[in-house]
Amino acid sequence: MQLFRKPDDLRAWIAGQRQSNQRIGFVPTMGNLHAGHHSLIDLARKRCDVVVASVFVNPTQFGVGEDFARYPRTPEADAAGLQAHGCDALFLPDVDAIYPFGAEQGVRVRVAQLGDILEGASRPGHFDGVATVVAKLFNLVQPDLAVFGSKDFQQLLVVRRMTADLAFPIEILGAPIVREPNGLAMSSRNQFLDARQREQASVIHQTLLWMRDRWRGDGQTRAETEGAARDRLAESGLQPDYAVVRRSEDLGAPAPGQVSGLVALIAARLGSVRLIDNLQFDD
Ligand SMILES: Nc1ncnc2c1ncn2[C@@H]1O[C@H](COP(=O)(O)OP(=O)(O)OP(=O)(O)O)[C@@H](O)[C@H]1O
Ligand SMILES: CC(C)(CO)[C@@H](O)C(=O)[O-]
Numbered sequence: 001m002q003l004f005r006k007p008d009d010l011r012a013w014i015a016g017q018r019q020s021n022q023r024i025g026f027v028p029t030m031g032n033l034h035a036g037h038h039s040l041i042d043l044a045r046k047r048c049d050v051v052v053a054s055v056f057v058n059p060t061q062f063g064v065g066e067d068f069a070r071y072p073r074t075p076e077a078d079a080a081g082l083q084a085h086g087c088d089a090l091f092l093p094d095v096d097a098i099y100p101f102g103a104e105q106g107v108r109v110r111v112a113q114l115g116d117i118l119e120g121a122s123r124p125g126h127f128d129g130v131a132t133v134v135a136k137l138f139n140l141v142q143p144d145l146a147v148f149g150s151k152d153f154q155q156l157l158v159v160r161r162m163t164a165d166l167a168f169p170i171e172i173l174g175a176p177i178v179r180e181p182n183g184l185a186m187s188s189r190n191q192f193l194d195a196r197q198r199e200q201a202s203v204i205h206q207t208l209l210w211m212r213d214r215w216r217g218d219g220q221t222r223a224e225t226e227g228a229a230r231d232r233l234a235e236s237g238l239q240p241d242y243a244v245v246r247r248s249e250d251l252g253a254p255a256p257g258q259v260s261g262l263v264a265l266i267a268a269r270l271g272s273v274r275l276i277d278n279l280q281f282d283d
């Protein structure tokens with residue numbers, strides 16, 4: 001596997017791949033890779049001739065007081081896992097390489113509305129940071145296909161919108177959520193949870209399943225379902241940020257009587273760790 005730290009070195013290698021008509025797949029990550037990330041590499045591997053991954057903990061998507069400084073950084077283990085999954089190139093830039101004018105002073109890409117609700121409301125500016133760095137990475141890697149996990153469901157929609165609106169000729173593939181045996185969605189932040197908290201956190205997935213079943217079953221109103229879901233999370237010792245049912249297409253409010261094309265989304269805190277998960281009702 002090739003390792004690139006400098007954008008120019010990556011560009012030169014990409015130019016060679018394009019010249020020989022290789023179809024390029026791309027998996028952007030923040031590192032500390034687990035089976036969820038590896039599943040994205042496997043998907044890209046199946047669809048493309050060469051696979052590029054990036055590991056970059058992007059400062060502009062973290063708010064003041066969020067966990068940028070303590071975000072787990074494990075580049076050696078990440079490189080070994082990527083290589084084992086057949087990744088061809090790893091881009092591991094430092095902050096100056098991605099933000100040559102300073103992280104606070106460069107151009108920002110903003111996805112209005114879709115980027116302002118739910119995660120965007122809880123983490124103001126978060127999706128500006130995500131859209132900005134993904135646009136930069138797309139320009140550097142010039143992939144034909146980019147794979148994103150549906151664990152970060154709103155991020156997937158934001159990236160799709162940004163890609164369409166800025167006319168990047170890139171297919172965006174959403175990948176299924178990889179879970180622990182108890183249902184907890186795999187996430188780099190799970191490592192801040194002890195064994196007891198990981199069990200406790202499985203209530204998030206249970207609540208998503210319950211929201212789906214209740215929605216289909218007894219025709220309760222959206223507000224009743226969402227309120228009862230928040231109560232379930234709180235009774236298990238989590239602090240819910242939101243627990244909502246939305247249209248999977250654009251995260252708008254469901255139409256009366258709508259049962260498919262929906263997604264339940266939860267964000268909740270357990271101690272100092274903020275976890276997100278979701279469940280599409282037509283899965
Ligand atoms: N459990 C999972 N299943 C499928 N895809 C996942 C999973 N976890 C993360 N991903 C995807 O991997 C890509 C990189 O995500 P990221 O590096 O932020 O990892 P993460 O585990 O989600 O970390 P965290 O949520 O703690 O920041 C994203 O597209 C994300 O949706
Ligand atoms: C897409 C991403 C790599 C942008 O920094 C990040 O938000 C992530 O890992 O999901």
Ligand code: BAL
Pocket residue numbers: 030061062152155
């Ligand atoms: N996986 C989304 C990255 C973040 O939480 O900042």
